[in-house]
Amino acid sequence: MYRAFSYDGKRKLSKQIIDGVASYVNIPDGGKGLDIGCGSGALTIACAKRNPNATFTGIDRWGREYASFNKALCENNSRAEGVSNTSFMQGDAVKLPFEDESFDAVTSNYVYHNIPSRDRQAILLETLRTLKKGGCFAIHDIMSNMKYGNMQDFVHRLKDMGYEEVHLIDTTKGKFMTGFEAGWMGLSGSALLVGRK
Numbered sequence: 001m002y003r004a005f006s007y008d009g010k011r012k013l014s015k016q017i018i019d020g021v022a023s024y025v026n027i028p029d030g031g032k033g034l035d036i037g038c039g040s041g042a043l044t045i046a047c048a049k050r051n052p053n054a055t056f057t058g059i060d061r062w063g064r065e066y067a068s069f070n071k072a073l074c075e076n077n078s079r080a081e082g083v084s085n086t087s088f089m090q091g092d093a094v095k096l097p098f099e100d101e102s103f104d105a106v107t108s109n110y111v112y113h114n115i116p117s118r119d120r121q122a123i124l125l126e127t128l129r130t131l132k133k134g135g136c137f138a139i140h141d142i143m144s145n146m147k148y149g150n151m152q153d154f155v156h157r158l159k160d161m162g163y164e165e166v167h168l169i170d171t172t173k174g175k176f177m178t179g180f181e182a183g184w185m186g187l188s189g190s191a192l193l194v195g196r197k
Contacts, residue, residue, distance in 0.1 A: 045077060
């Protein structure tokens with residue numbers, strides 16, 4: 001699995017996923033983006049590269065179980081990639097330290113399924129709370145019924161709330177990986193929730 005995910009390996013699955021999620025993030029000049037659960041900063045940096053005239057904040061709690069990830073690593077990775085329009089901070093995805101409608105884009109990759117919760121759709125709504133009207137979102141995770149409940153119902157709920165262009169895209173049928181790969185890597189149910197507020 002490490003070789004499959006490695007940026008230096010033959011498969012480069014992580015790079016394919018990160019670049020794939022970032023491709024949905026488009027921010028106007030002077031805008032602001034938020035990457036929740038930024039880990040090493042990879043998605044924050046990829047989004048910042050695609051939107052060089054916007055700024056991106058990566059937020060993570062960097063707990064003991066992810067001890068190799070921290071703010072300094074994110075900042076070092078940003079510098080190594082030649083990116084200067086990023087910042088990183090500690091925070092909690094369940095209760096984000098931002099006002100309503102603070103960002104032009106929100107994104108996340110494989111984060112919420114790791115948060116102990118009976119209602120991960122509520123965590124998604126907390127994320128979307130920080131999105132400005134007209135802003136875009138791209139959230140990738142293991143969105144199985146067991147972890148998230150009925151996500152098709154959630155898509156309809158967002159549309160009823162006024163969100164536009166909302167799609168739930170299965171990423172295990174060739175989008176980012178094959179069904180076989182998703183199975184042996186424990187990523188079955190992976191999907192990308194995209195749209196605009």
